[in-house]
Amino acid sequence: MTYSFADTSTPMFGDSTLSIQGDTYTWSSATEDSTWHYDTYTDNANANSQTVTVKGLLGASWAMVSGPGTATTISGHIQNGVYGENHQTFSGDGSWVVSAVTYTHREMLVDYSMQDNGLGDLYLGSVGYDNYTGANGTLNNWWYANGDSHSTFTGGTTPFSQQPSLTVFGTTYQFNDSTSYSDNTSDGSDSGWTDNYHGPNGRTLQLVHHNTYFLQVWDPFLGTVGSNAVTAMPNASLTGITWRARSAPTFAKPQLWLDEKLLNWQSGSITTAGLLTDTYSGAGITLTIQAQVSDYFAAGSTTTAIVTFTSGATGSGTLAQNQVFSLSGHTLRNAEPNHSSPWFTGTNTILKVAGVNFAFKGGFQDSLGNRTDVFASPQTGTLSISGTTATSSVGTVKLVQNGTIRSGTYSNGQFTVTGNLLIYPLGTQPSVYGPPAFWVRGELYLRNATTPTNYATASSGHSLTLTGTDAWILAGTDATGDFGGTCSTDPVGIFLVQDALGATTVPVIPANADGTVFLDWSAPPSGMPPAVIENNHILVYLGTATEDTSNTASAAYYGSATVSDQTPWLLKLRTDGSGVATFTDYSTGTSTTGSYSTQTHLFQTANAASDFPMPVYGVDPNANNAVWSQILPPSTTGLPATFLVNGKVWRYSGTDSGANAVSGGNAVYQGYYSSSVGTQTLTVSAEDPETHRRTLTVIDPFTGSGSGTPIHGTLNNVRGSARMSDGSEVYSGSFSGKQFNPQLNNTGLLSVPSDLDVIGNVITFGSLSDSSATAGATLQYEDTSFSGSITASLYSLLARSQARWQWSHASSDGSWKNPVPVMQLDAGHTLNLYPASTSATPSPGVVLNPAGASSFRGPVRVLPAGDLPMDFTSGPQP
Known part of the structure; x- marks a missing residue:
């Protein structure tokens, strides 16, 4: 838009003077063209009479300011009459x-x-x-x-x-x-x-x-x-809250044999109160397993789950903690496959489900001719086809993938399931073009609809192309640079290409158009979990390839597999037994190296101050992401799942054969690092029946004092923490490694109507506002012997680096209001002495500052000799 010319006799965007970088500039002239207005300001106080130009659109409320400046080149703007620098920091x-x-x-x-x-x-x-x-x-x-x-x-x-x-x-x-x-x-x-x-x-x-x-x-x-969504804010009793169906059975396996009849798991439900039910059916039988989860899964529990079934008549029984069923007059057990090849799909042992390969895991057939084939992807779910020998080419389908359950049918090689997912045997669909998309360094490249060998990102415009027939050659570019290499014409999991210089490898992950990744059917290497969870993000096993930040070692790759949890992260766990792991965030182009423990199944960075969100631990995607291959201390011990030692998470790993038995020995927790130097180990003794004390012993050859010299402490069963003999603190932690911060009762007042004799040497009280597991104040008595004499010492400690001590008295007898200060040692180590006064805010009379000037409000008397004594060792004072 073109505006009419404005008045050039006055400045358009600011006042007649501008203050810029400490100098004053005065308006001197103005010019215009059909679009822009230019105001010129001059620094008359400067010997060089420096000028700045204010350039703005006619009729606008803003303009750009530029000029040489006194200290630095001026680059700023005026908006609504106010000057500001173009680059501002604080x-x-x-x-x-x-x-x-x-x-x-x-x-x-x-x-x-x-x-x-x-x-x-x-x-x-x-x-x-x-x-x-x-x-x-x-x-x-x-x-x-x-x-x-x-x-x-x-x-x-x-x-x-x-x-x-x-x-x-x-x-x-x-x-x-x-x-x-x-x-x-x-x-x-x-x-x-x-x-x-x-x-x-x-x-x-x-x-x-x-x-x-x-x-x-x-x-x-x-x-x-x-839970299912609700439109009103949930209240404390969670009125109206219902829960989404379970995606896998909780109490037993997906297939059961009841009197040698095949039962398949159909559904699972749970109530807010915690009543959990698994339902199975087959051979005209409906069976349920039900228990209150807070009772059944309590550590050390002997509670059994209730089993009921209907098959003409009604029967009942139990499922014990050892996974053994007991039904009077009937046999019920977890089913094992009794056929090693598919009943329904013939020689096709791998099914591709929405880009994910599901491999045949086993076939089940009972004496009545009921059949079930089970295909599974360890990372995402299972697919089952159920039917009878009478119609071996027709069956019902149940697909569980990423927590979503779909049902459908199978007929003569054709699958039809809710959601219209594409399911077909591997190899029956030709790979004319590449997959619908690729993930490369955190960006999703989508296939072009008209030129299917071309891919591009939706926002940045980065692109890649595929060429070749028997093998594809991939070439692309992103913000980091060019990359390229070869890949299979039916890629799954992960493969590597080279960057432009050939110095590093670039992971490439085939994906669907919605961003879900292609996964193969293989399980991860021994000792590696099928998936890991990190701050509620599920990262599943993608495949094994050369570790892209090393190029010399093989690693199991983990990344997001669902659209709802898509992240630009890859976690790589080395498969050479070294315990080395690397977490890469491709959105920032940064990698953090740490270690992975095959015993605790946790990843930890070498430096607790690094940006990696920790910890990461194994879960099973085919069991609702329940914990994988990890144990918890028995609830009867009252011990936490983890301890935090020097800021690192140490996980419960079992018991030893110590004399103080906790279910057979001392409770043992392990850190992440173990080598020829030693193992990070924390042991907890059994609770003393008289004193209720537990002794903690920490051996840390990596970061502890004395390169592995044991340190000891006593566990505070209220705070969940322990002050160790070297002055450090150990904190109780949750299963996910979060510090336990107890809810303390601050409303109680305990009066002791007699003398109080504390035998122990340490008194702690108060709590830090952000960590109730840490005492705010400590008084410690110490009797020390040195050179044949014994010295009694009393130490006081406040648990903040900024601390002060205050001595006061009441302003009137019995009054707690407006205490009058007597002496204060402030956070700067300055001692303030106050005169006798009833004022609640008197000024100090004496200020002793060890780092600066001291002051006295009254006269200072000196010795009769006429001077303050000086520190002379011999001779008369001057």
């Missing part, structure tokens, strides 16, 4: 209140520039971030010049739902922290929040708000359990 401490949350530190960066909206319209745009941190959370704001803005909040100390605790499945979860996000783009706005709760032994619960409300629970025995 980092510092203070007090900022945003959305009723107070923060104490701020980091800010903003870059302003002239932008074009693509239609020829210019505007002043900015890109940058404005981040806040404090005890009550972290707020990250960032935005782009096109107006898109984003915000995330983490570490909130107040639940959005206003529910401090929730009870689900018989377990009470306590609020831990809250997070929220807000996205505003040209496509619309989106926002939501999550309240995070923790339960015993690593259980987690998330109450999520995103248009509707739903809950997501993870339990080491139940795996992942999600």
Whole structure:
């Protein structure tokens, strides 16, 4: 748009003077053309009379400012009459209140520039971030010049739902922290929040708000359990909450034999109160296994699950903790395959389901002619075809994939299931073109509909092409550079190509158009889990290939397999027994190397301060993501699932043969690192029946004092922590490695109407505001012998680096209000002595500052000799 000429006798965008970088510039002249207005300002105080030019659109409220400047070249802007630098930064401490949350530190960066909206319209745009941190959370704001803005909040100390605790499945979860996000783009706005709760032994619960409300629970025995969405905020009793169907049986295997008749698992359900039911059917029989999960899965429990069935008559029995069924007059047991080749698909032992290979695992046939073939992908699910010998080419289909259950039919080689998923035997569909998409370094390349050998990313415009017939040759580019190499014409899992220089390899993962990855049917190498879970992200086994950050070792690759959990991450666990693991975030192009324990199945970075979100542990995708190959301490011991030693998570690994028996020995926890130097080991003795004390012994040859010299401590059964003999603290942790922060009772008052004689040498009291597992104050008595004499010492310690001591007295007898200070040792180690006064805020009379000037409000008397004594060793004083 062209505006009429404006008045050039006065400045258009600012005042007659501008203050820029400490200098004052005065308007001197103006010129115009049909689009732009130019104001010239001069620094008359400068010997060189430096000038700056203000350039802006006619009729606009903003303009760009440029010129030589006194100290640096000026690059700024004026908006609504106010000058600002184009590049602005801030980092510092203070007090900022945003959305009723107070923060104490701020980091800010903003870059302003002239932008074009693509239609020829210019505007002043900015890109940058404005981040806040404090005890009550972290707020990250960032935005782009096109107006898109984003915000995330983490570490909130107040639940959005206003529910401090929730009870689900018989377990009470306590609020831990809250997070929220807000996205505003040209496509619309989106926002939501999550309240995070923790339960015993690593259980987690998330109450999520995103248009509707739903809950997501993870339990080491139940795996992942999600609720159906509701439109109203859930209350404390979770009224109206129902739960999505289970995706695998919980109590037994998917197939059972009842009196040698084949039963297949059909469904599983759970109530908020924790009543769990698995339902099986077949041969005209319906059978259920049912138990209260809080009773059945309690460590050390002897509770049995109730089994009932109908088959003309009704029968009942139990399932014991040792997985043995007991039904009077009947035989019920877990089924094992009795046929090694498929009944229904003939020689086709591999089925491709939506790009994922499912391999035949076994066939079941009973004496009545009922048949079931089971195909499985260890990483994502199972597919079963059930029918009878009378119609071997027809059957019913149940597909469980990534927690979703679909049903359908099989007829003469053709599959029809809900959702219209493409299912066919491997090799029966020709690979004319490549897969629908590829993941490369965190970007999804989609196949072009008109030229199927060409692929491109949706946003950045990066591309790749496929050429060849017997083998494909892939060539592409992204923000890092060019990459290329060969791959199979039916790729699954993961394969590697070279970057432009050939110095590093680039992982390439075939995928469907929706981003779900192609997986093969193979199980991961021995000792490696089928999947790992990290902060509620499920990373499944993709395949084994050369480790891309090493090029000298083979590694099992783990990554996201579902659209809902797609992340630009790969976790690589070396298969050479070295325990080395690498976590790569392709969105930032960074890799973090650590170690993986085949005993605890956890990954840990070498440096606890690194950015990797830890820990990572194994789960089984075909069991609702329940814990894989890990154990918990018996509940009768009252011990936690993990301990945090020097900030690292050490996991329960069993018992030893120690004299203080805990189910046969001392409880043993292990760290991540083990080599010829030694093993990181923590042992916990049995509870002393008289003192109720437990002794902790830590041996850490990697980071501990004395290169493996044992340190000892006593476990505080209330705080869940222990102060060790070297001064360090060990904390109890959840199954997922989160520090246990007990809910302490701060309302009780205990009066002792007599003298109190404490035999022990240490008194602790108070708690840190952000860690109730750590005492705020410690008084310690010590009797030490040195050179034949004994010295009694009393130490006081406050558990903050910023600490002060205050001595006061009451302003009037018996009054706790307005105490009058007597002496204070402040956080800067300055001693303040106050005069006798009834004022609650007197000024100190004496200030002794060991690092600076001291002061005395009254006179200072000296010795009669006329001077303060000096530290002379001999001779008369001057």
